[in-house]
Amino acid sequence: MISNTMQQALNRQLNNELYSAYLYLSMSSYAGSLGLKGFANWFMVQYQEETVHAMKFYNYINSRGEHVELAPIAGPPTEFSTALDMFEQTLKHEQFITSSINDLIDLALREKDHASHIFLQWFVTEQVEEEENDRDIIGKLKLIGDNGQGLLMLDAELGARVFTPPPAGGTP
Numbered sequence: 001m002i003s004n005t006m007q008q009a010l011n012r013q014l015n016n017e018l019y020s021a022y023l024y025l026s027m028s029s030y031a032g033s034l035g036l037k038g039f040a041n042w043f044m045v046q047y048q049e050e051t052v053h054a055m056k057f058y059n060y061i062n063s064r065g066e067h068v069e070l071a072p073i074a075g076p077p078t079e080f081s082t083a084l085d086m087f088e089q090t091l092k093h094e095q096f097i098t099s100s101i102n103d104l105i106d107l108a109l110r111e112k113d114h115a116s117h118i119f120l121q122w123f124v125t126e127q128v129e130e131e132e133n134d135r136d137i138i139g140k141l142k143l144i145g146d147n148g149q150g151l152l153m154l155d156a157e158l159g160a161r162v163f164t165p166p167p168a169g170g171t172p
């Protein structure tokens with residue numbers, strides 16, 4: 001049993017995670033259209049990770065005896081100026097996600113909802129990692145500047161990223 005307020009807040013975050021998936025799918029396609037297959041791969045893996053995040057909320061809401069209320073997913077941007085632009089938008093979006101997770105935790109604490117508080121801890125750690133990854137890549141892109149060879153080397157590095165699916169049968 002969770003409060004109606006918490007259920008709605010968790011539902012909103014499920015939608016935020018699905019929007020994140022949409023955003024990175026759009027970026028993956030755009031990077032691919034520029035011939036940056038490694039960047040496209042990185043964003044495709046990010047898309048897959050976001051669907052896992054969304055399913056964590058989906059499963060958690062159900063595990064508390066409630067049901068999800070799926071809402072329309074906003075359309076993400078479809079044009080980006082540069083690879084750096086994509087990663088700066090990614091970091092900005094992840095900072096928004098971090099603040100929304102923090103708001104959820106504030107709510108869980110106000111409501112003394114200890115189960116939700118524990119559930120949300122995984123996302124706190126994940127957001128630190130996501131923002132760090134984005135900042136690292138932004139730093140490299142700034143160093144690369146207009147150097148095409150450097151961009152291709154980073155493209156090769158990002159092409160090596162692999163999606164690790166959550167364990168079968170377990171909560172993702």
Ligand code: FEO
Binds near residue numbers: 017020049053097130
């Ligand atoms: Fe699900 Fe990238 O936060």
